[in-house]
Amino acid sequence: MRKTLGILSGILIGIFVVLTLTDHSEYKIEKKLWQMQRQYDAVAQDPAVVPGKRFDDIAAQYQAIIDKYPSASMIPKVRLQQARVYLLKKDFQRVFRVINGFLERYSGDPELSAQALLLLSGAYEAQQDESKTLSIFKRIVEEYPLTPTGLNVPLYIAEYYIRLNRPEDAARALNDAALNYRNLLARRLTSREQFFVLRYLGLVYSAKQDWDSALNVFGMALQVYGGTKDYIPNTVVLQVIRTLNTIAVSEFKNAEKLAVIYENFVSMYPRHPLNSHLKEVIAGLKQLKTGNQTGQREDHDADAL
Amino acid sequence: MMARKIPRQPVVILKSSWNTLISHPAIIFPFCIVAFLQFLALEVLFFAHRYPLNKFFAPLILRFNSEAYMHYPYNFILLVKWFLALQPVMFVLVHSFFIGAAVIVINHINNDRPVHMRSIFRETRRHYGKLFLSFAIALGSLMLIFRGLDSLPLHNMIPAVLMKGAAGEIIRQNGVALLKLLGNIVVTILFIYMVPALVVSEKNLFSALIMNFKCLVRSAGFVIAVVVLTSLLYVPVILLLQNGEIFQGVYPEAWMWILIFYVLVTLMIEAVQYTTITVYYLLMKDFG
Numbered sequence: 001m002r003k004t005l006g007i008l009s010g011i012l013i014g015i016f017v018v019l020t021l022t023d024h025s026e027y028k029i030e031k032k033l034w035q036m037q038r039q040y041d042a043v044a045q046d047p048a049v050v051p052g053k054r055f056d057d058i059a060a061q062y063q064a065i066i067d068k069y070p071s072a073s074m075i076p077k078v079r080l081q082q083a084r085v086y087l088l089k090k091d092f093q094r095v096f097r098v099i100n101g102f103l104e105r106y107s108g109d110p111e112l113s114a115q116a117l118l119l120l121s122g123a124y125e126a127q128q129d130e131s132k133t134l135s136i137f138k139r140i141v142e143e144y145p146l147t148p149t150g151l152n153v154p155l156y157i158a159e160y161y162i163r164l165n166r167p168e169d170a171a172r173a174l175n176d177a178a179l180n181y182r183n184l185l186a187r188r189l190t191s192r193e194q195f196f197v198l199r200y201l202g203l204v205y206s207a208k209q210d211w212d213s214a215l216n217v218f219g220m221a222l223q224v225y226g227g228t229k230d231y232i233p234n235t236v237v238l239q240v241i242r243t244l245n246t247i248a249v250s251e252f253k254n255a256e257k258l259a260v261i262y263e264n265f266v267s268m269y270p271r272h273p274l275n276s277h278l279k280e281v282i283a284g285l286k287q288l289k290t291g292n293q294t295g296q297r298e299d300h301d302a303d304a305l
Numbered sequence: 306m307m308a309r310k311i312p313r314q315p316v317v318i319l320k321s322s323w324n325t326l327i328s329h330p331a332i333i334f335p336f337c338i339v340a341f342l343q344f345l346a347l348e349v350l351f352f353a354h355r356y357p358l359n360k361f362f363a364p365l366i367l368r369f370n371s372e373a374y375m376h377y378p379y380n381f382i383l384l385v386k387w388f389l390a391l392q393p394v395m396f397v398l399v400h401s402f403f404i405g406a407a408v409i410v411i412n413h414i415n416n417d418r419p420v421h422m423r424s425i426f427r428e429t430r431r432h433y434g435k436l437f438l439s440f441a442i443a444l445g446s447l448m449l450i451f452r453g454l455d456s457l458p459l460h461n462m463i464p465a466v467l468m469k470g471a472a473g474e475i476i477r478q479n480g481v482a483l484l485k486l487l488g489n490i491v492v493t494i495l496f497i498y499m500v501p502a503l504v505v506s507e508k509n510l511f512s513a514l515i516m517n518f519k520c521l522v523r524s525a526g527f528v529i530a531v532v533v534l535t536s537l538l539y540v541p542v543i544l545l546l547q548n549g550e551i552f553q554g555v556y557p558e559a560w561m562w563i564l565i566f567y568v569l570v571t572l573m574i575e576a577v578q579y580t581t582i583t584v585y586y587l588l589m590k591d592f593g
Binding site for chain 2: 027
């Protein structure tokens with residue numbers, strides 16, 4: 001019996017050792033980066049009170065990862081994170097050096113290039129150099145319009161003006177963003193691209209508190225492209241559903257219209273994995289509608305009395 | 306091992322069962338094999354997102370979850386989810402066989418018969434079909450209870466002051482988990498004599514079910530006390546599983562230790578419960 005237990009323990013240990021040794025994934029780097037992200041988050045909370053050496057230590061740890069695993073797929077993200085540490089330290093020369101090197105190295109990757117440029121705009125913003133900040137924004141929108149970062153930048157410009165406490169410029173930026181997304185929609189785009197552009201256009205309308213247009217645009221994104229699961233991950237579709245719920249119930253108070261959108265979606269994509277969730281939401285929305293009607297009737301009766 | 310008179314105090318019997326377990330490691334052996342299989346499953350799931358196991362598991366992870374779960378630290382969330390989802394299967398397929406084997410070992414010791422694990426497992430194999438079905442019935446009953454609990458309007462049952470905000474949600478989740486433990490205790494009590502009736506008295510499934518309830522009626526207080534007392538050990542495990550998310554942002558590997566703790570505690574509870582109940586069953590049989 002003891003022998004058997006010894007053998008079983010040996011099997012467990014053996015399998016653990018073999019699987020650890022044969023593992024060629026980037027698990028170790030992921031773990032190390034996660035631990036470093038926690039350090040980064042800690043210093044990012046209030047960089048002004050963090051001693052400069054602390055930033056250098058963190059940047060050096062990122063450099064150690066880059067040196068140890070130069071060909072790992074996560075290295076571009078590590079380099080960007082290193083630049084972010086220098087940005088927190090307000091060591092702009094190093095930010096420019098890292099980003100320029102990065103742009104040369106990863107010029108073939110539009111999303112990485114857009115992310116690097118956005119980081120660069122952060123450096124100019126921290127230097128309160130508005131013209132250079134805006135020119136970088138413009139460059140991202142022009143050169144990388146359909147990357148996730150490129151799609152986000154038109155809205156980001158509005159946020160930039162809000163940070164500067166210039167609501168009129170922010171409103172103008174929102175109008176520009178809406179125009180930019182509508183222009184993109186006029187191009188020949190894939191279903192996935194159309195979905196994401198519509199999603200951003202919906203966000204612009206939400207920011208403008210144009211709830212009717214926001215509901216229409218998000219509804220269109222969901223109904224026309226949301227069910228093509230080969231292109232759109234369900235987690236993203238779920239985010240759109242949550243946004244629609246918030247807009248329709250809390251802001252626009254049009255549960256009926258939303259129920260119709262969801263019913264259309266369910267009938268268009270009868271096998272979609274989110275349908276059971278949507279059916280529950282539809283039931284809830286109908287209940288809400290009945291409740292609202294009862295409430296309105298009671299208010300009316302009270303007024304009549 | 307046997308007293309001449311059936312002692313009624315559950316604590317006395319529990320203590321005697323514990324001594325029996327310690328003095329006869331052969332009873333623990335089947336539980337050690339269950340532990341091995343559970344740890345093997347845990348190990349496979351731990352490495353599921355890494356090469357070479359990701360060749361098989363990656364498509365499943367991407368289909369049923371998302372890309373994030375292929376990476377640290379979300380892999381631990383998936384580990385817990387999949388490991389707990391595997392438990393009903395393990396319960397019906399694996400626990401049924403090895404608990405049956407442990408009960409046969411106790412019967413052999415009680416009858417002063419030699420304990421050869423190979424012949425014990427051979428004997429268990431003869432009863433495996435019945436054991437499998439009885440565990441499946443118990444699991445089905447448990448699922449029904451869980452479904453009933455899920456449909457309860459708990460928000461209306463717990464005072465509103467306890468249900469507000471994030472704290473209220475934590476209270477609700479832990480409350481539901483503890484209610485489910487209560488459901489688990491009820492099902493364990495209801496079917497506890499099934500295994501001894503199947504493998505010691507060699508009854509068929511239907512007769513074993515009737516005998517199970519007859520024995521339960523005769524010793525309801527004792528069984529309830531034994532099962533409730535031993536199941537209390539589950540409370541820390543359940544609270545850790547329910548609130549393990551607090552480790553997620555600090556030390557995600559904690560999930561692994563929580564699951565190891567869960568396996569060990571589960572097997573310890575099962576070993577003590579089934580030894581106690583089998584000893585008591587044999588006493589009842591001896592004393593008519």
